Amino acid sequence: MIKVDNLSFSFPQKELFKNISFTLEEAQHCAFIGTNGNGKSTLIDILMDPDRYLFEGKLEIDPTCKIGHVSQFSQLDKTKETTVFEYIGEQFIKIQNEITSICMEMETSSDIESLLEKYQLALDAFDAIGGDDFESNMNKKLNLANLMKLKDLRVSDLSGGEFKLIQVMKEMLHRPDVMIMDEPDVFLDFDNLNALKNLINSHKGILLVVTHNRYLLNHCFNKVIHLEDMEIQEFDGRYLDYNFSLLQTKIELQEIAVAEKEESERNEKIINNLRVIATYNSEASRGRALKARVRFQERLEARRIKAPFVAIKQPDIRFGIENEIEDAVVVNVNNYSVTFDELLLDNVNFEIKSTDKVAIIGSNGTGKTTLLRDIFKNNKDSIEINADVKVAYLSQVQDEMLKDSNTIVEEFIDAGFATYDEVRSYLSNYGFEGEIVNQKIASLSGGEKNLLQLAKVSASNANVLLLDEPTSHLDTYTQIALEKAIVDYKGAIIMISHDFYTVVNGMDYVLIINDKTIRKMSMRKFRQMIYASHFDKDYLEAEQNKKSVEMKIELALKATDFERAKGLVDELEALIKLL
Template sequence: MIKVERLSFSFPQKELYNDISFTLEEGQHCAFIGTSGSGKSTLIDILMDPESYLFDGKLEMDPECTIGYVSQFSELDSTKDTTVFEYIGERFLKIQNEIQSICAEMETSTDLEPLLEKYQLALDAFDAMGGEDYESNIHKQLNLANLMKRRDSKVTDLSGGEFKLIQVMKEMLNRPDLMIMDEPDVFLDFDNLNALKKLINSHKGMLLVVTHNRYLLNHCFNKIIHLENTEIQEFDGRYIEYNFSLLETKIELQEIAVAEQEEIERNDKIIDNLRVIATYNSEASRGRALKARVRFQERLEARRIKAPFVAIKQPNIQFDMDHEIEDTVVISVNNFSVAFDELLLDKVNFEIKSTDKVAIIGANGTGKTTLLRDIFKNNHDSIEINADAKVAYLSQLQGEMLKDSNTILEEFIEAGFKTYDEIRLYLSNYGFEGEIVSQKIASLSGGEKNLLQLAKVSASQANVLLLDEPTSHLDTYTQIALEKAIGEFKGAILMISHDFYSVVNGMDYVLIIEDKTIRKMDLPEFRQMVYASHFDKDYLEMEQKKKSIETKIELALKETNFELAKGLIDELEALIKLL
């Protein structure tokens, strides 16, 4: 077990944790969630190397505890000329080669005693790490992730998503006491994401995974740790049950808040009446009654319930445009082809109209980003942009659109804002308040950088948005805010995304890349295709029903109809048990 007790830690410019406590126990698969910039990655760094941080509180961990780690910023090492099998089994192959070398040495040596001792030590180490079955275990993992066909491929030939999966396999095969993964899902296509889900669910050890991916959250974890506003909340159970618990609490707190507000308003009227009476009646008892009532009112205000994990502030993302375009084609792609080492896209054709919201779907490495970037640059003979179109671009390579050496304020001065006050007011809608606007962009989290990109896209007032993986690194609350902004936008959107929920909640249709070309698919067909591949036949219907009930609960809360909300909560609870 790993135990954190009353841990506090701050950077000079920001307090991250205030007396937080949590535990991780054997066999738990824990999702670590929280808004962007709340300190999740820093807390992981503290767990992995506590001696490097000056924190208050206590961290209890067996000194022999081994930790496996998969970073969100993984890169292929182009200097390593190894196969996938050799990369995953590197640790085993090293000892195996050592054993073979000792055996070869024993054949010619006259002094066998030290070699026998060395041989036994190597053999014990190999057995202790499960070496006897390592080859079959690698094959099991490759089959689980549908990557057996890549067993003898060079690591350098893998896509980024495939490489991330074999990194996960390699760490899991080493059987650490605690396996930590920091946003392992970023940029994974849906097939690779599903493979990651299978790997997580097959792992027998203790897992701590930072993720904002709703697909993984809904299907992989039996414990939730939620970091928010320097505090932590633990929940033993699935993410879907955690959200249900939050919704229950929200109803309870809103009902109490309404009752408290009514009491405060009633008390305000009594105070006003006592003050009126006190102006023409100077009896001491009247003054004492007024003071007592004011003190009572102050106590009512002080005990107002605060619920940092229930009412988390979403950024106010809005995509406004300076002019609309009538219903016409804004992007035309005719016979577009692209190749690097091999042909990726061949004679692709499609059109985007002025109000279309379209997702480009396809496996990692099929040319989606190249296509979107070429549309933005508009210097390709096969691409035509309407003269009235004003285009904004969000890149998955954040350094393309943000300069790390800039402060946030400098970035937005360069984007056309006139004063720092104007920038501060604008960025407050996106949750950037106080001293953070003076920080260098390089110091921000991945989620904060993507949110800044969204703010820049919005400030451009473009009527055509090109968004390359806009939900990557974004916390779930910002993802939902983005979906709302997309739904309200009156212009055209062409979006690359592997986030199933963002696609089905915001797009009109999808363009699927298959066999080096693109075909159009309507949303119901796409949704059905995904569910048929990865869920049982009733799951789609139940999830749609769940969303319908949640919408009804939100409407009931807006109308302060708490009896209706409680009735719907019972209905929702029964449905969640089936999911």
């Protein structure tokens, strides 16, 4: 359906792709992955509208191919009174009305021939979207996503997550040959994420989905396209199997690298000895031997294997803390309530101690963000903040904490850094190096903006962190780096997140929104609740065992014990087959 052949493209300030090639073919559900800022969304834009871009190489799209698209950022039109049924069925209703209008016109018009032609075109368009079964298919999609209750609601009354799912359904019901979605999972709660999984897995056509969500990656796709450092790698199989193949390659390359390093060091010693001898023995044979050894060393360096898909550098996220607070309550919420059009939260009571790491969990639109923002603003009588607390805040609305008109450097100068060199040195830990620091924040990807927010939070050295959807748009490598930073942090964290892995890997307990109030839940019970709702019976145990073996492999590689690492890989392969 779609073939990309040796495609290259760059912006004035950055080269994005260099001779990349891949294909999208029948029955492929493809995950499109890669670190933030590598150009995934740009590549999708090129696929959607190739005439807009000046690129090198070939892009072949079957002329009969119909492409559906769900964009990364979608805005709800609050002014329209359209119902969910009318929104999803917009094209269906339009064609249906057109057919009715043509039939009525036929009753009085003498120009039957042109009307018959219009009638046939309308019938063909109706058939192309499965018009006879359209409403039945729509009801099936709504039931699959457990959203049948929304059918007669106004679109303007939906939460952001519900609207995203409705967009996905609308595009799928148009029966595209290729469906392209750019991070459709961002901000979805657990139930809506599960609904998206069901919609993806039920779709019969080709799918290309940009996602960093580990739940979807592990459960939805039969092909992986990985964009990294201007190169593309294709893998036919599950994301779990792709990661396993990368781990095997990593072990192999590290073993080769250790052997090559030893050989290089031996050769360097020989070169140094030959140079010493050459200072007092000028025989031509000695000179030739020295030159031969130098050339051999150059060849050793040249053949070093470069593996952009294996050796991916994680950002070095570290949440510093200037003033640790010893075993005290840092945030006290007492009888807190919030109302918009309706009462969202009522009689909310909880306290956060100085080293608590807590996730606030609840469905979309239940008041979580408002609560976190109110804690940050500290202007409610129902919220009491310890006098020794310094708060840092990461907002899911990125331009709330970042100024789009600033360059990256200017943003951090405004945040209190003294010099440009200081900013550059600091941001290099987060992967912002070279000319990118002079780019406007408005030009960055969603993941790059969130990574900048994390860098600002870290630089604040605050002892209480308020993180609203910190993993949104972040690539999986940065998500893992964030989890490690959370575990190592010595202060308190209150985090809103729908990312199951970040919650269970970093939080001490959760605060669950239920029936307009909040109750505390242990991590053990939370795990059991999520696994009972969204995973197979034995998935939790298999995944925990997998993670344990992966950590053992990592330790074996650090110790360059390659035989042990290879033995553990066999054990890991057996576990992956259970997932």
